[in-house]
Each structure stands twice: as structure tokens, then as C-alpha cells.
Amino acid sequence: MGQRWLGKTPSLYELYPACPELFVHTGGTLRDVHETADLTKAQGMGVVMSLNRGDQHERLKVLAREHRRLTGGLEHVLFDANRYSGANRRSGSAPLDGRWIDAQRRAGTRMALTDSPYLPSGDRDALRSILGQAQGLGGDVLVALPVHLNWLTRDADVLATAINEAGIPVALMLEHAKDPLGLQSAVIGLVRVLTRATVSVSLLRSDVSVVGAIAWGASMGAVGTESSLRHFVPAKQGGGGGHWPSISAFVPSSMAYRTLDTINAAIAADPDHPERWVCRCDVCAGATLDVIHSNVQAYRHSLLAIAELADHALAGLWDFERSLAWSSACRHAHTINDEVHADTGMKWRPPAYLGAWLKAAQMADIKLTI
Numbered sequence: 001m002g003q004r005w006l007g008k009t010p011s012l013y014e015l016y017p018a019c020p021e022l023f024v025h026t027g028g029t030l031r032d033v034h035e036t037a038d039l040t041k042a043q044g045m046g047v048v049m050s051l052n053r054g055d056q057h058e059r060l061k062v063l064a065r066e067h068r069r070l071t072g073g074l075e076h077v078l079f080d081a082n083r084y085s086g087a088n089r090r091s092g093s094a095p096l097d098g099r100w101i102d103a104q105r106r107a108g109t110r111m112a113l114t115d116s117p118y119l120p121s122g123d124r125d126a127l128r129s130i131l132g133q134a135q136g137l138g139g140d141v142l143v144a145l146p147v148h149l150n151w152l153t154r155d156a157d158v159l160a161t162a163i164n165e166a167g168i169p170v171a172l173m174l175e176h177a178k179d180p181l182g183l184q185s186a187v188i189g190l191v192r193v194l195t196r197a198t199v200s201v202s203l204l205r206s207d208v209s210v211v212g213a214i215a216w217g218a219s220m221g222a223v224g225t226e227s228s229l230r231h232f233v234p235a236k237q238g239g240g241g242g243h244w245p246s247i248s249a250f251v252p253s254s255m256a257y258r259t260l261d262t263i264n265a266a267i268a269a270d271p272d273h274p275e276r277w278v279c280r281c282d283v284c285a286g287a288t289l290d291v292i293h294s295n296v297q298a299y300r301h302s303l304l305a306i307a308e309l310a311d312h313a314l315a316g317l318w319d320f321e322r323s324l325a326w327s328s329a330c331r332h333a334h335t336i337n338d339e340v341h342a343d344t345g346m347k348w349r350p351p352a353y354l355g356a357w358l359k360a361a362q363m364a365d366i367k368l369t370i
């Protein structure tokens with residue numbers, strides 16, 4: 001089972017040869033390195049590390065050294081300077097820092113991710129500025145595009161055209177208070193960008209929807225280890241801190257993140273359907289999901305379950321097989337959510353992203369048949 005992501009059914013526009021399709025998006029502490037190293041090594045996943053403010057060059061060196069010590073290399077590692085989020089974020093046409101690119105090269109990464117500023121709604125000058133600067137930084141540069149969601153919901157064609165004209169690989173990150181791809185218009189815009197792109201487009205700092213994005217042509221996608229790394233929140237909502245969210249885990253049968261309390265209550269209320277709650281990942285080992293107790297167990301289980309889902313949805317060699325398989329998975333999970341609600345009496349609403357991806361597939365099909 002090891003290395004199953006390496007070289008398998010590559011995107012039409014691979015980021016680089018043998019790039020894994022699935023990455024883990026984690027924080028920038030040594031603890032994050034330790035918690036993800038064996039997982040990524042065993043599963044052949046890549047890692048994106050989002051760094052906090054401070055001396056990022058020194059931090060990068062420390063993290064790179066430790067990751068290399070634990071896994072033997074840095075080939076599938078990206079470092080996200082994370083300048084686009086939180087209080088005092090950089091925005092608009094702020095310059096990219098070539099020294100940040102050099103620091104990643106010196107550390108030994110395969111690709112260097114730009115320290116891009118936040119891209120506000122409709123700011124075409126800023127988009128041109130970021131892409132233009134990145135063109136001069138070298139062929140091993142991946143352009144971070146942390147965008148206001150309007151770039152997908154309203155300006156997807158402008159974005160796709162600009163990316164294609166620049167002709168360099170880009171990695172999208174999406175701003176939203178909750179799940180950006182729970183919005184139909186955002187998924188429709190993302191599918192439009194992916195199907196129009198003639199260069200490598202990836203999706204970082206996201207959720208299970210990365211599987212859908214890859215199915216529709218993204219080169220790779222990075223699933224966050226915690227909710228703050230599954231999107232980035234608007235600046236006004238990002239500065240506070242202090243709120244510690246309750247632990248959630250991915251429920252494979254309904255493709256929904258639920259809190260551990262909710263999962264435990266549902267398992268107790270649904271004794272006739274163990275198949276909805278049993279998981280064969282390394283953490284659960286064939287038991288029901290109520291064996292998950294800690295944050296680390298929750299995200300390891302969630303990532304392994306999403307990898308398993310991706311294994312099925314992305315098994316097809318052709319893009320239409322993959323997008324159909326993803327739609328089929330979304331439709332099936334939507335039904336299971338309704339059934340859990342009916343059988344347990346609990347509120348078990350299907351996650352909005354399931355319907356959003358189904359609608360986007362419908363729209364794409366209509367366009368293809370016109």
C-alpha cells in the first residue's frame with residue numbers, strides 16, 4: 001500500500017514528475033513535523049507547512065532539517081509563508097520576496113512557494129503583479145494565489161485567462177469564514193478554472209473537496225490537519241484567537257466532518273447499521289469511530305479516510321471517469337446523511353459541499369452537450 005500516490009494517474013498538468021496528488025496541509029511547528037512525518041512517508045503524501053510570523057527563514061531551516069531527518073528527504077514538501085492571512089496580513093500588489101524562494105531552494109525543496117499577498121476581490125492589477133513577478137523567479141516556483149472567493153464566484157474566467165497567459169504553475173487558497181466550497185457558485189467557478197487551465201493548478205489549505213478538485217483536473221490538493229488550515233478566514237475574523245474548536249473527525253460513509261460527541265451519539269443511536277461507522281484505517285483498525293478520542297487521532301483518521309476515498313474516486317485513468325466517480329461518491333454520501341437523520345432522529349444535514357459539487361458537475365455536463 002505504501003507510496004500508492006506516487007506517479008499514479010497524473011493530472012494532465014503535473015506539478016512535477018511523480019508529484020503526489022494528495023498533500024497534508026499542516027502548521028509550522030516541530031510538533032507538526034513529528035505528527036505528519038510517518039503518515040506522509042507511509043502513504044506517499046506530500047506536506048505543506050504554514051509558518052507563523054517571526055523569523056521564518058530560521059524556522060524553515062529547523063523544520064526542513066527535522067523533516068529530512070525523519071523521512072529522508074524534502075522532495076514533496078512546500079513551505080507556506082502564510083503572509084496573506086491573520087492580523088497585519090499583506091494584501092494587493094505587495095512585492096514577492098526572492099530571498100524566501102532562495103531559502104526554500106537552499107533547504108532542498110523541489111518547488112518553492114511564493115510568499116504572495118492576499119488577492120482582494122476584483123484587484124486585477126494585484127493578480128497581474130503577483131504573476132508577473134513570479135515569472136521572473138525561475139522554473140521551480142509555484143505561485144501562491146490566496147484569493148477572495150469572488151475570484152471563483154464572479155471572475156473565474158478572468159482568473160483562468162491570467163493564469164494561462166502567465167504560463168506558470170499556481171496554487172489556489174480560498175478565503176471564507178467556513179467552507180468556501182460549500183457554495184455552489186464557488187465550486188462552479190473552480191471547475192471552470194480547472195477545465196480551462198492550460199497550466200498546473202493546485203488547491204492548498206482545503207478540505208475533502210481537494211479530491212473533487214483533483215478529479216476535475218487539479219494537479220494536487222492539500223487537506224488541512226485542523227479547521228483553520230482547511231481555508232483561511234477573512235482578516236476581521238482572523239485576529240482574535242482564544243477559541244478552541246471542539247474536535248471533529250471525518251465520517252467516511254457520509255463524507256461529513258462531525259464533532260466526536262456527535263459521532264458517539266449517532267453510533268449509540270444507530271446500532272443496526274455498523275457499516276456506517278466502522279473504519280479500517282490505522283487508527284480505528286476495524287472498530288467504530290468512537291475509538292477516536294484525541295485531536296491527533298481525529299486528523300490521522302480523517303486524512304487516511306480521505307486518502308481511501310481519493311483512491312476510489314481517482315482510480316480512473318481518464319478525467320471523465322474521475323469526475324463521474326467523485327459525483328457518484330457525493331451522491332451516495334448525500335443519501336447516507338439523509339438515512340442517518342431518518343434512522344437516528346439526529347440533525348445530520350448533508351454538508352453543503354456535496355450538493356455544490358453535484359450542481360457543478362451538472363452545469364459542466366450541460367455545457368459539454370450544448
Ligand SMILES: [Zn+2]
Nearest residue numbers: 279281284301
Ligand atoms: Zn479510521
